[in-house]
Amino acid sequence: MNKFFALILILLSATAFAQSAPVVFGVLIDENRHPAEGVLVFYDNDGVRSQTTSDKTGFYKLEVPTGKEVTIYFSHISFTTVFVAQTLGNNGKGEINVVLQPSAKVMNELVIEGDTKRTRVQGITKISPEVIRKIPGANAGVENILKLLGGVNSNNELSTQYSVRGGSYDENLVYVEDIEIYRPFLIRSGQQEGLSFTNTSMVENVEFSSGGFQAKYGDKLSSVLDITYRRPLKFGVQAEASFLGGSVTVENASKNQKWSGIIGARYRDNSLLVNSQETKSNFKPTYTDIQSMINFMPTSNWELSFLGNISQNKYHYQPLTRQTNFGTIDDPIALQIFYDGREKDEYTTYFGALKSTYKVSENFVFKVIGSLYHTQEQEHFDILAQYALGEVDTNIGSETFGDIKFARAVGSQLNHARNDLDALIANIEVKGYHNIKKDRLEWGIKYTREDIRDRLLEWEVIDSAGFSLRPPVIDLPRNDQPYNPYKGELVPYQSIRATNFVQINRFSGYVQWNHRAKLGTADVWINAGVRAHQWQVTGDVHGDSQMTVSPRAQFTIKPSWNKDMLFRLSGGFYHQPPFYRELRDSIGGVRPNVKAQQSIHIVLGNDYSFKLWNRPFKLVSEAYYKKLDNVNTYTLENVRVRYRANNDAVAYAYGLDFRLNGEFVPGTESWLTFGYLKTEENINDRGYIARPTDQRLKFGILFQDYVPNIPSLKAYLNMVYNTGLPGGSPSYADSYKYQSRLNDYRRVDAGFSYVFTDAKKDYPKGHWLAVFKELTLGLEIYNMFNNQNSITNTWVRDVYTKSQYGIPNYLTSRVFSLKLNVSI
Structure with missing residues (x-):
């Protein structure tokens, strides 16, 4: 502040x-x-x-x-x-x-004046909690705003996951109160995710870096999201309700301010959204969580904080029918499916962390952080899909208008899974901060123990025209069905069976130095640091001890010009030692000696603050290049990442990001963003092809406005345009043969609200609104223009032509919802 x-x-x-x-x-x-x-x-x-x-x-x-x-x-x-x-x-x-x-005048931090200057120097985007809370989105929260930033991409409004500058969903660090946050392992689809860990009503500060971040942040390749929760000063209540669920947050503090606490409970039901999709189903996905943060200050120099969270996702799904129309006007094609069976997935997570912060002196702060994360997950389904793929009857007068009149492929597909996972992750960390005149020294040491118990039992049988299709990836006797009968043993088209008991022990640490100086008349800030990470996989399989060292640096200069302008150069070596999912290959086996993926970052940025129409504006520009080695390639199915776990590729990513934000409307903040990205990988020297997250162009707009004659009537717009992602490939297939792209992603979410009262209004005692700090009622429209966006393809095989058809999986259509916000 x-x-x-x-x-x-x-x-x-x-x-x-x-x-x-x-x-x-x-x-x-x-x-x-x-x-x-x-x-x-x-x-x-x-x-x-x-x-x-x-x-x-x-x-x-x-x-x-x-x-x-x-x-x-x-x-x-x-x-x-x-x-x-x-x-x-x-x-x-x-x-x-x-x-x-x-x-x-007396600050030893690496800042010019206050926290805003610190984030400018470090190239960090700071996001207001008020903007996060007000901007509409089907999955509203911190991630809803991140997707508007240049370099951040997501084509799935049901998911909180995102990719940054060509990285996968697993390459992003998330911290809440200096504590690393984990997410469930088995989630395959965005509609299974539910709630983000971060409770927006508890947030005080959000900072995001999309590359070139400092050594104090952990070992991931792409980005850092750093969140601070609010320390309340007095009693308060916030509540929110909509057709998608609701939340209640209560906060309070003792009179002497030694104790303070905030607790929030959330409930979400995505039925309104998923029922707008093409697949008709009996579906009631529900997600609940309770989160709390308690702070105690025994003395003025010592603070103890506890952060806890209990979350449960229940995804019970019974599909009924689906028809997807695609092709061209001259050659319309449809996929028609009738389902039998159901899916029952549940994800329950428990998280607790204790942080002690002790101010030894004015120039030395010491922190000790311990945390436990426990997740119990099940993914059980038996779904039979009987499908027909063919030409559509386009005769308006026909009784079968819109139905398939000539089938190119007819068959059935049975999917079965009994996947169960139990994971316990424990961390203990020590950090120190030293101010020495104009320098600041930071260091940290961390131990992590990961204990994973995983059972995979998953198979798929495809039957077409009365006979079962053989697996495509194993050597079999001659098979030219349907022309000659096949007399061999019938086996599933795909089958994964594995039981893994894995432990991973990790030691990591960092040291970094910040310095502020003068270069002529210009202000200069230097940050240099190094991280080290050692790990070993044990359990059913035993891997070698491995270690990485990651030097990183930032250089920022502010010339003594009349224009308020900063220039930044940052980068270094970034390593991502494999997490459990990256050790597990596409057939479920664990490969303990998978190496850490390595990326060399170079980021050149400019930050220009200026006045336009006598109002504040800022233009942030960044150019970046990343060279990646030991790449662990993967396939992407909705939000499920399946790794090949063999470090057999190299890759690169480069691009430009621009963001202009300011008061386009007096008293409100709006953004315009543009991003260009190109990322490709070369597997086993076969040549470069697009990576699964190669999204070339991105435009984003966050806009806030109000009616001049009725300032209490406000409007919010969240607009995104992304060019199409690669369409992916079947998990067993050669990705070099599947290089088509999905259609462009276009989406506008709009919100209109009437503010009965807020902090700017004052009502006399006894007025019915005097009890409220804020009271707002609004209408939200998701996918306002009803664009038909797709996230992945369903692959259907025509046994006669030996062809695979990629059928788009479309996302949600236009949805309306009411939203009520109350604060006391």
């Missing part, structure tokens, strides 16, 4: 309690939510001065004259001075709580 917002906070607080206050009191805290001790609180009115100081808990109490205008100052050498002018009435008390910001 910068000085302006700190002043606004004080003004709002003072206004709210400006009835009669011969005594003003409150709690003062710093930007890290620690009590601010020894802050001088005073007023000086016509030579009459009264003063006090805050105690160890940050509490102060100041007597002030009655009925006179006074200016109250909050002053300390380590903080920016804050003041508020206020006329206080007779009798009563007034409460002013202030979050004090570090003084720019």
Whole structure:
């Protein structure tokens, strides 16, 4: 929070309690939510001065004259001075709580002034929690906004997963309160995911880096999402309800501010969305979670925090029918399917973390973090699909209009699975932060133990024209059905059977140095660091001990120009030691000696802040190049990633990202983003082909507006255009033979809301709206223009022509929902 917002906070607080206050009191805290001790609180009115100081808990109490205008100052050498002018009435008390910001003159952090400058220097995108909460989306949350950023791609509104600059869904780091977050293993489809881990109502700060990030962040190849939760100062309640579910968040703090806590419960039902898809089904997917963060400060230098989460996804699915029309106007083709059977998937996760932060001195902070993640997952289904693929009857007067009149392929497909997984991941980490004049030294050491118990039992049988199709990937006796009968043993078309008990022990650590200096008249910031990671796979299989070393650096310069402009150069070596899913190959076996994928990043960026129409704007530009070795290639089916686990490829990615954000409408923030990406891989020196996430062009718009004559009526738009992804291939197939692309992805989500009251409005005591901090009712329209987007292909085989047809799997159509937001 910068000085302006700190002043606004004080003004709002003072206004709210400006009835009669011969005594003003409150709690003062710093930007890290620690009590601010020894802050001088005073007023000086016509030579009459009264003063006090805050105690160890940050509490102060100041007597002030009655009925006179006074200016109250909050002053300390380590903080920016804050003041508020206020006329206080007779009798009563007034409460002013202030979050004090570090003084720019004495800061040892790598900043110019405040947190906004720090993120500019490091090339981090900072996202307002208010923007996250208000912008509409079928899967609203932090990830809904990330998908609007350049370099971040997702073609699935039912999924919270995203790829960054050509990377896979597994290459992105997510931290909440310095704690790494994991997600379930077995999820195959976006509609199975449900809720993101991050509870938007609890968020205070969101920072995102799409490449070239510092050594203090972990070992992934693509991006970092770093989230901080709110430390409440007093009691509050937030609630949200819509046709897709609801949430309730309660927060409070003790009078002395030693204890604070926030707890949120969420429920989501995606029936409204999935029932708009082409497949007709009996389907009620439900997702629930309870999340809490409790903070305790025994002393002004020591804070203990607990973060806990319990989540359950229930995905019960009984498909009935599906018809997908594709082809051309002259040659329309349809896939018609009748289903029998059901799917029952459940994912239950438990997560708990304890963090201790101790301020040894003004220049040394010490953290100890421990966490446990436990997931129990089952994926059980038996689904028989009887299909016909052929030409569509286009005769409007025909009784069979729209149905298949000539079948090119007729058959049935039976899919069976009994997959169960139980995983326990434990972490213990120690971190240190040292300020030495204009330098800052950071270090950390971490141990991780991963214990995975996994059973895979999955097979598929395809029967066409009365005989079973043989597997395509094994040597078999001569088979030229249907012309000659096949007398061999009948086996499934695909079959995966494996039981894996795997343990992985990891040691990792980092050290990095930040320095601020002058280069002539220009300001310069330097960050240099190195990470090391050692791991070994044990259990049913035993791998070699492996180790990686990853040096990284950033250089930022701000010339002393009239224009407010920064230039950044960052990069280094980024390694991704394999997680369990990356060790498991396409037939379920674990290969313990899979190497870490390696990427060399080079990112050149420019950050330009300027005024347009006398309002603030910012243009951020980045060019990047990534060279990848030891690539673990994979196939992508919806959101399921199946690795080949053999490090048999090299790859590259390069592109440009631009983002212009500012007040296109006074008082609101909007974004325009553009991205260009090209990423290809070369498997076993066979030549370069597009990677599964090769999405060439991306345009995104986040727009906020209001009706000038009715400012309480607001509009929000979330618009994305992506060129088509590669259409993928059957998991067993040679990807070099499947290089077609899906159609372009176009989607607009719109929200219209009426604000009955918020922090800008003040109602007299007794008015029915006076009890609310915020009350908003809105209408949201998902996929406003009803675009037909697809995420993957269903592969149907025609036994006569030996052809595979890629049938698009279409996503959700237009959906309407009402949304109510309440804050007390």
